[in-house]
Every structure is written in structure tokens, then in C-alpha cells.
Amino acid sequence: MSKRLKHILSIIAVALFVSYYCSTTMFVHTHSLDWGQVTHSHPYQNGHTHSNAECNSIAQFSLFLVTLYTPTAICAIGYIIIKRFGSNISQTHS
Secondary structure: OOHHHHHHHHHHHHHHHHHHHHHHHOOEEEEEEOOEEEEEEOOOOOOOOOOHHHHHHHHHHHHHHHHHHHHHHHHHHHHHHHHHHHHHHHHHOO
16 A cells, blocks of 8 residues: 555544544433433534434434444454564564
């Protein structure tokens, strides 16, 4: 992979992380419904509401993201560790 492409991808990764972090920490609020509570975040003005269907969709989407994110994060961390320390491990056992 070229140096320029790595630089561009790293900028995109940082931008995605910052936007995700801001959107999940700056506008958090909870909606209480008959079947439970949904906590989520998005920019909003005071007094906004969501229908039961919207809250159900938010809950399902959040579950999907957590289900997708966890194995992806584990694989990414494993890949980074192997790339960083893999050559040291193989040299130690030779």
C-alpha cells in the first residue's frame, strides 16, 4: 500500500472516530416507553419525541451495531498485535 493511500486512510479513520465519538457523547438522552427505555444520541431540540416504532428501530439498530462492532474490534486489535509483535514471537521460537 502506498504511503499516500495510508495517509488518506488514516485521516478518514480519525475523522470517522471523532464524528462517532461526538455523536454518541454530546447529545445523549433517554426515552421511556411502555416496554422499556431507549437511550440514544442525536442533535435535537428540547421536547422532541419518537414513536414506538422509531424507538424500536433505534434499539434494533443499536443491537446490530454492537453485534457487528465487537467481533470487528477484536479482529482489528488482534491484527495490530500480530503485525506489531508477530516477528518478535517467531524469532523467539526459532
